[in-house]
Amino acid sequence: MNCIQLPNCKKYMKYKEELKEKQIEELSKELIFEYSKQERVVNLNETAYLLISYIPEYLKNYANKTFMNMWNLHPSEKHKIIMFENEVKVHRYSQSYLNTYNKLEHIKDSSYMYSGYDTSKNNLEIPNEFLVFYEYMVAQDNKYNQMIANWYEDKNDYIAYHSDCQRGMINDSKITILSLYPSNEKDNFRFLSLKSKQSDNEYNIRLDHGLIISMCGTTQNDYRHGITKSTKDVTQRISLSFRQMEEK
Numbered sequence: 001m002n003c004i005q006l007p008n009c010k011k012y013m014k015y016k017e018e019l020k021e022k023q024i025e026e027l028s029k030e031l032i033f034e035y036s037k038q039e040r041v042v043n044l045n046e047t048a049y050l051l052i053s054y055i056p057e058y059l060k061n062y063a064n065k066t067f068m069n070m071w072n073l074h075p076s077e078k079h080k081i082i083m084f085e086n087e088v089k090v091h092r093y094s095q096s097y098l099n100t101y102n103k104l105e106h107i108k109d110s111s112y113m114y115s116g117y118d119t120s121k122n123n124l125e126i127p128n129e130f131l132v133f134y135e136y137m138v139a140q141d142n143k144y145n146q147m148i149a150n151w152y153e154d155k156n157d158y159i160a161y162h163s164d165c166q167r168g169m170i171n172d173s174k175i176t177i178l179s180l181y182p183s184n185e186k187d188n189f190r191f192l193s194l195k196s197k198q199s200d201n202e203y204n205i206r207l208d209h210g211l212i213i214s215m216c217g218t219t220q221n222d223y224r225h226g227i228t229k230s231t232k233d234v235t236q237r238i239s240l241s242f243r244q245m246e247e248k
């Protein structure tokens, strides 16, 4: 495993030098992870870290061929969430599958992101088009038992900074996001932005086609994350996020 301690350790400086040598574009604190078979580790602090890897080539080929079929699975209406008891429509389509947490007892002083008040469709079976990705993730770690698909239509779709709700999740489990696009055109790739709750630390990670990013350790307690709006026109993006929930 490569270890990338951010922002000051020697290994990170060496990594930056290597990026320059390969003439890979890197803006200030923007991290780009070109395809590699090796899993990489990004330490956000002593207890929060990210794991970065890629789906194998056969899954990428499958995604290239079936992207529009997967796109057409999005719900007809943009997603709703609950913010301090109010239903709010957000700028993306979203659907959760399998073991989704459906209790709303906390919404007086917190938010609920899996749906609005109607939780009746939060535990659907995963559609066939997405099953290969779910099965791949379960083969990596058999604790994954829940999935959310997010569909981002264009540059105006985004997800606001938030920390993921950990209610109902297995203790110390990770949350993993896979990014898919209609092509490998890097101008369309969105960024996952992570902002520390305790300091000015901020990391922007380019979410390439087929990139898998796991948020691990205390990332949800120490950082907020979001997908920012793009400043230029971009194609669609689908993200599949995988969680590890306590069995009911």
Ligand SMILES: O=C(O)CCC(=O)C(=O)O
Pocket: 148, 150, 159, 164, 177, 225, 226, 227, 239, 241
């Ligand atoms: O679409 C994404 O990549 C972000 C998803 C996300 O932030 C989440 O599931 O909490």
